[in-house]
Amino acid sequence: MVTVDGTPVAGVHGQTLATVLLADGRSHWRTAPNGGPRGVFCGIGVCFDCVATVNGVPDIRLCCRPARDGDSVTTQNRSAAQ
Numbered sequence: 001m002v003t004v005d006g007t008p009v010a011g012v013h014g015q016t017l018a019t020v021l022l023a024d025g026r027s028h029w030r031t032a033p034n035g036g037p038r039g040v041f042c043g044i045g046v047c048f049d050c051v052a053t054v055n056g057v058p059d060i061r062l063c064c065r066p067a068r069d070g071d072s073v074t075t076q077n078r079s080a081a082q
């Protein structure tokens with residue numbers, strides 16, 4: 001079990017955090033500077049579109065990060081309005 005912005009989300013052993021979020025029905029978890037939603041694009045660790053804060057560490061690529069029980073994922077917002 002991981003949490004996403006404080007909400008519990010179940011996963012399966014072996015999943016990455018990105019696949020846990022995708023399986024939960026989430027298509028994005030970051031906001032780009034232009035305000036656009038971002039989630040998985042390449043899925044192989046190249047584009048950095050899938051970054052989020054994990055256990056307090058920002059800019060973690062969720063497509064590369066194996067999910068671990070108790071992980072806390074926080075979405076990131078870097079829109080120009082902030």
Ligand code: FES
Binds near residue numbers: 040043046050061
């Ligand atoms: S989806 Fe491209 S780095 Fe994760």
